[in-house]
Amino acid sequence: MSETITELPVVVIGAGPAGLAAAAHLLERGITPLVLEAGPHAGAAVREWSHVRLFSRWGEVVDPAAEKLLAPTGWTKPAEDTYPTGGDWAERYLQPLADILGERVRFGARVTGVSRTGRDRIVDADRDTQPFVVHVEHTNGREERIFARAVIDASGTWSTPSRAGASGLAALGEKAAAARIAYRVPDLKDPAVRARYAGKRTAVIGSGASAFTALAYLADLAKTDDGAGTKALWILRRGISGSTFGGGDADQLPARGALGLAAKAAVDAGYADAATGFRTDAIERDADGRLVLVGEDGRRLDPVDEVIVLTGLRPDLTFLDELRLGLDERLQAPVALAPLIDPNQHSCGTVYPHGVNELSHPEKDVYLVGMKSYGRAPTFLAMTGYEQVRSIAAHLAGDQEAAERVELTLPETGVCGGAGLFDEPAAAEETGGGCCATPATLTIGAPASSGGC
Template sequence: MAEFPELPVVVLGAGPVGLAAAAELVGRDQQVVVLEAGSRPAAGVRSWGHVRLFSPWSELTSPAGIALLGATGWQHPDPDGYPTGAEWVGDYLAPLAVALGDRVRPGHRVVGVSRRDRDLLVDSGRGDQPFVIHAVVGSTAGEQTIVRIPARAVIDATGTLGRPNPLGAEGFPVSGEAAAAERIRYAMPAPGTDADRYAGKATAVVGSGASALTALIALTSEPLHTQGSRVVWVLRRGAVGGSYGGGEADELPARGALGIRVREAVRAGLIEVVTGFRTVAVEQADDQHGSRVVLVGSDGRRIADLDQIVGVTGFRPDLSFLSEVRLELDNRLQAPVRLAPEIDPNLHSCGSVRPHGHRVLAQPEQGLYLAGMKSYGRAPSFLAMTGYEQVRSIAAVLSGDLSAADDVQLVLPDTGVCGGAGLFDEATSAGGCCAAPAEPQFVELGAPAATVVRDRAAH
């Protein structure tokens, strides 16, 4: 297998884990290039900057990132504080990108990874060729150019945020979902900018886990909850069960607080709960209040008189640009096969995932690694500290330090609940697997439930 020491390691994605990977490689005097599809680093985190994370600062900064920033006079935020996404960017991720300098290249949307002069089929001489990254440079509205960037290794840390799951329980968009696109959001409501969209309106939240709980808290708190507001929580499961999360048993207190607050809002009549509902269609209808949408279930039930829908049913990885390299992924989770048994939401919690590094994440295409949320595929409950340890191990092996690469150490906080995405109507019990959805994992710590407007108590 050729080494190509003159070529850089190319990291795909300038999010938290991609930037951490670059910092690790720089700390080991390795050449690295980071390609980011967005116009600025950490574009994904910026898109949910209004949301407060449930991990504290102490778990959101990587050791290599801290070391690189230390030389610039940067000061670590309060380790016990809980930043918003915008604060995470402004106080850490953006300064880290600046410290990495021109190694970080925004505006490079990767559309292909291959071996030089080889497609997926060709065996001959495959291992003797470097990787080639195919990236589109330029705005979507203007002229675009495809550039070819050679690499000795590739770390795919592109995450899954750009590919939300559709509303349907069968994995495909349902009838009418595309036509009602203006009425559907696959993102967290933003109290600062979304008042006109949600205040005094009827909104259905489809999904379970931390993202759904975060949305429900925002929609039952000022300023999004006002007179006339209606909030419907639509669950595929036959009972709420573990969808409230671990509560006081959660080892991340801010994450546990999510379910406690939503449970209080349900008891106060601020949230209608519809269980066992699997969406098969979205219909649009006009009434005296204007245009409305209707959710239709596979059992014939209808949730009518809705103004909009928030879809928080998880995410899935984009594997399209990896079609010409050789992958070994679990056929359900779309995660590396050696990692999949550890993160299967039917069996494990995020706290029970064993430490893992380069050996678990490596692909048959030697020198290619999936890291960060991309490594979890469709599985939920990824934490930044997991990704930081992943890329520390990968950077170590790419620099020839096998001992450090294999010395993987990680202790993750448990949720205290069981109930994964694979469950249907089964009862859930304490102490098994995470019930939180995939990226990002966060909580909006806004107005307490006791202060929300209670004008929809009948609901």
């Protein structure tokens, strides 16, 4: 390695919304980014929920620095007051942005490890003066080492959903029943997926935006000729209260508020029954092969045909094991950020915008951004990620005044009061809401439906 550290690129892990925005801000600051994406396209995770409509408008999910890069190419920004689907977001914004970045984005490049050159996590000597070394595996089997001046991990949490067990571990029998369990909001416009749930009884475990989505989807299916008899069993680890369905009409993101109201309508209309205070311990089969959920208190629910587990997401930290990260022991978020995003106290509208100061670690110049920065906390907004990477890019460029300046105002959810968002601390374990990683929508194929982000 002949380059000095400042001549090396900043490696960005993940070509999703936060990762590509980071690249745009770095370029704006005269810093070379190198984006490593494990998937074959920009927004690989977003494309996995392409059927879902966001609850943020186009004007809230396009990063300003990215828009500046795209503008000279003839790119036309969609109408700001309309709601994109995940597919729209990927095809009309993320992929064009990656195309403009060109060779600065490498696809099929999975990061398997990050460390300091010649220094494992134990060694102190000259640690901060060494560049990072990033180990990469390509889809063709080739391995590569890339040296970097800084690392921005925007790989998200989509690939690591939480399990059904209330303990945070898989429930007994969950693995054996894997063929009948899903961890994503189903695309009921897909004929094969639709047939899986039509006329069936499905347990939906979780209480966040994704659970709302699944309940609304299944209710819509039940209203159709081919979906007659479709029924949902909503599993909540807590009781139903005034805040269960979100902010409703008080939410400054109207579509996010409407999402909770749609879930409430599904319950009120009898398309879903609720099992409250139920903490799943095991998933068994009855004599007919149907699934029976068993609670920690010994309760056994009536059999279901399918289970949809939407209990949140968690970060994959395995490839960062040689770095000295300062993470909160509960949320697995940066220690300075964790108190601000504790889901027992905050929604995404009550978390003030933050940047490099809250995202720094004992390991200098490594940052977790986007949904991954929230660890296990839900309700992340794309706007928050864009502000994070703007601040980090300014810091890396030596402009500390800009790095510490707040350039974002977040909308309120309308559900937070003195008692916090949830009735009890354990409620945070089952939230499935979020941004890019846990989208949600209202009705199948409805243009105004919205969710996620």
